[in-house]
Amino acid sequence: MDETITVKNQLIGQKLHANREFLAPLTVDTLLAKHGSIFQEYHLTRDFLLESIHTDISRLFVAIITNRPVLFSQYIEWQKSLVEKNAIPIILYEHELEALQSSLFSFFASEHHDFIRQFIQAGIDVIHKKIDTSRPLNGLGQNANHYLKLLLKKDTDGAFHYILNEMTAKYSIQEIYLEIIQPAQYEVGRLWQINEIRVAQEHFATKVSSTIMDLLLQQHSRQPGFDEKIVTTCVGGEFHEMGIKFVNAFLEMEGYKPIYTGRAKNNSEITQVIKAEQPQIVAISATMSSHLIIVKKLIEQIRKIEMPPMKIIVGGHVFNQSPWLWQEIQADAYAPNAGQAIKIIKTLLLPQSRP
Numbered sequence: 001m002d003e004t005i006t007v008k009n010q011l012i013g014q015k016l017h018a019n020r021e022f023l024a025p026l027t028v029d030t031l032l033a034k035h036g037s038i039f040q041e042y043h044l045t046r047d048f049l050l051e052s053i054h055t056d057i058s059r060l061f062v063a064i065i066t067n068r069p070v071l072f073s074q075y076i077e078w079q080k081s082l083v084e085k086n087a088i089p090i091i092l093y094e095h096e097l098e099a100l101q102s103s104l105f106s107f108f109a110s111e112h113h114d115f116i117r118q119f120i121q122a123g124i125d126v127i128h129k130k131i132d133t134s135r136p137l138n139g140l141g142q143n144a145n146h147y148l149k150l151l152l153k154k155d156t157d158g159a160f161h162y163i164l165n166e167m168t169a170k171y172s173i174q175e176i177y178l179e180i181i182q183p184a185q186y187e188v189g190r191l192w193q194i195n196e197i198r199v200a201q202e203h204f205a206t207k208v209s210s211t212i213m214d215l216l217l218q219q220h221s222r223q224p225g226f227d228e229k230i231v232t233t234c235v236g237g238e239f240h241e242m243g244i245k246f247v248n249a250f251l252e253m254e255g256y257k258p259i260y261t262g263r264a265k266n267n268s269e270i271t272q273v274i275k276a277e278q279p280q281i282v283a284i285s286a287t288m289s290s291h292l293i294i295v296k297k298l299i300e301q302i303r304k305i306e307m308p309p310m311k312i313i314v315g316g317h318v319f320n321q322s323p324w325l326w327q328e329i330q331a332d333a334y335a336p337n338a339g340q341a342i343k344i345i346k347t348l349l350l351p352q353s354r355p
């Protein structure tokens with residue numbers, strides 16, 4: 001499909017978003033009129049379905065205005081695993097998407113139906129696709145695997161000893177971050193998604209990894225400081241902050257002093273920090289595709305602030321899944337991990353790369 005964003009994407013996307021309070025209940029009515037008894041059998045209430053369809057619509061909106069059906073299918077992949085986790089037949093979710101399509105068809109003019117269908121179909125295709133969950137997504141080295149096992153056994157002392165004593169004797173802190181802690185966290189996410197571990201195990205793993213990360217950083221000797229100001233942030237609603245904390249840690253280890261706004265700050269709080277600090281670089285992290293719109297708006301707001309030349313770099317799970325997105329939201333750069341982030345930030349700070 002041609003991935004250029006057109007006026008049609010904007011118009012249909014905005015119309016969908018503006019009418020969501022009408023379209024979501026309409027979809028629930030359509031769904032229950034046709035399949036009410038089976039939803040009742042699985043105790044799926046009207047309120048539950050309404051909330052689920054609101055989420056479907058918000059993710060569809062993001063996919064439409066960025067012209068990327070893949071963003072909708074990635075979301076459906078996650079939903080599919082939740083449905084399966086709760087032992088609900090996947091056909092019910094297919095019915096939900098069909099009902100959504102049918103209410104959108106009754107609302108939008110017929111000339112737009114093919115356009116809308118391609119986005120919803122991308123989601124329905126995922127429902128039918130068998131997801132390969134047999135192995136870790138990005139491969140898991142021996143050390144990461146060992147660390148993961150300690151986390152899953154809730155062996156805190158073992159995990160601390162393994163990283164803080166054994167691994168630090170062999171590897172740099174940066175290597176431990178990127179080759180042990182990060183892949184272990186990704187694997188925790190995969191196991192959680194396929195229902196092999198419980199949410200409590202995920203929380204435990206994240207807490208231990210986060211503490212180890214702080215302890216490693218404290219051990220690291222500081223480089224002579226750089227004067228450049230770098231504001232780092234995690235947009236509103238985003239609870240995933242380990243990624244930006246990695247970036248902060250790598251910056252600190254290189255001698256920068258990142259100014260971190262804290263996670264889930266709203267755009268006006270973030271722009272106030274930027275106005276006050278006048279940084280050379282703003283680094284924005286986002287994990288969920290539903291937060292892309294907020295990142296886009298934030299970038300627009302930052303660009304309006306009167307200040308000396310400044311560059312914006314973005315990163316996080318959603319950008320890693322679709323590495324072309326950063327250009328569409330008018331960022332200056334993107335990096336897939338904290339190691340690459342430092343390299344790119346250094347390039348952005350070179351005098352010739354500033355306007």
Ligand code: B12
Nearest residue numbers: 189239240241242243246283284285314315316337338341
């Ligand atoms: C821990 C975790 C959580 C924790 C976060 C705690 C915390 N303090 O951070 C909690 C429990 C809060 C959580 C909640 C949710 N989570 Co969660 N979570 C994870 C998990 C397992 C690990 C995240 C992590 O620690 N990664 C390690 C860090 C180091 O990696 P990273 O974030 O990718 O960061 C690196 C790069 O991306 C890059 N980077 C990151 N930011 C930036 C910024 C810049 C500027 C640059 C240059 C680079 C950069 O550099 C980083 C370091 O190398 C992931 C699995 C995964 N694959 O990531 C799921 C995951 C991200 N979560 C997921 C989901 C669905 C959710 C929930 C919706 C679950 C729910 N139903 O409630 C909520 C959403 C909450 C919200 N509103 O944000 C899904 C997302 C699926 C999708 N496609 O959207 C994932 C992928 C799990 C999965 N496999 O399905 N989660």
